Amino acid sequence: MIVTEQKPINEILENLKNEKNIFLVGCGECSTTCKTGGEKEVIQMREKLICAGKNVTGFIIPKAPCVGSQVIGSLAKYRAEIECSDSFLVLACGLGIQSVKENLRQKKEVHAGCNTLFMSTLDKAGNLLFERCSACSDCILDSTGGICPVTRCPKGLLNGPCGGMDKGKCEVDKNKDCAWVLIYNELKEKNKLDNMNGIQRAKDYSQSIKPRAKVLVKGIGSGA
Numbered sequence: 323m324i325v326t327e328q329k330p331i332n333e334i335l336e337n338l339k340n341e342k343n344i345f346l347v348g349c350g351e352c353s354t355t356c357k358t359g360g361e362k363e364v365i366q367m368r369e370k371l372i373c374a375g376k377n378v379t380g381f382i383i384p385k386a387p388c389v390g391s392q393v394i395g396s397l398a399k400y401r402a403e404i405e406c407s408d409s410f411l412v413l414a415c416g417l418g419i420q421s422v423k424e425n426l427r428q429k430k431e432v433h434a435g436c437n438t439l440f441m442s443t444l445d446k447a448g449n450l451l452f453e454r455c456s457a458c459s460d461c462i463l464d465s466t467g468g469i470c471p472v473t474r475c476p477k478g479l480l481n482g483p484c485g486g487m488d489k490g491k492c493e494v495d496k497n498k499d500c501a502w503v504l505i506y507n508e509l510k511e512k513n514k515l516d517n518m519n520g521i522q523r524a525k526d527y528s529q530s531i532k533p534r535a536k537v538l539v540k541g542i543g544s545g546a
């Protein structure tokens with residue numbers, strides 16, 4: 323899941339100050355879970371914009387699997403409303419915002435309604451979001467018992483804890499468990515402590531030079 327938080331309304335209104343007719347885009351997946359761009363939040367945003375003197379021309383909330391892949395079809399159904407809109411306000415992650423921009427036929431302003439924070443898992447109760455993956459392009463979860471040190475250790479250490487670990491807690495944030503203590507306990511439980519004997523090779527950051535691209539259809543270039 324991609325975690326977002328809504329921008330303050332003052333910032334949103336400042337960004338929309340030159341436009342009157344606004345089309346809203348939410349997200350039926352991650353932003354719904356994060357309560358930043360689901361149906362309830364989109365309707366609340368519509369009310370706030372109307373109160374601020376804007377005209378909301380319409381809204382869409384693309385559903386699964388992701389606003390990024392569903393936005394083309396969703397926008398196509400609202401051609402007339404989009405035609406008379408000055409701009410879009412997108413309550414979704416940076417991918418959703420850029421998908422709207424890249425799939426628009428008309429030249430319209432596209433505004434970010436949310437800040438994109440990180441990639442996460444959700445706890446069993448559905449209340450807490452934990453950052454778990456930094457998309458490093460070279461996954462080592464197999465050797466670390468399914469716990470990511472790149473993301474869960476603030477220093478991204480690949481070969482065991484730093485000297486600051488104290489009673490299993492991280493020196494950077496004492497409320498959090500040291501990632502390497504978690505990894506050790508996990509490997510011990512699985513009888514795989516041998517994994518810790520080897521030296522984890524340095525990350526090949528040439529694999530994660532931005533912007534990355536993945537070609538899905540042979541013969542199609544990746545120049546974007």
Ligand code: SF4
Pocket residue numbers: 454455456457458459460461462463470471472473
């Ligand atoms: S090692 Fe960590 S950051 Fe890299 S791909 Fe795996 S989970 Fe993501």
Ligand code: SF4
Pocket residue numbers: 474475476477478479482483484485486487488491492493494499500501502503
């Ligand atoms: S205490 Fe553990 S998690 Fe915290 S920075 Fe050191 S190695 Fe990383």
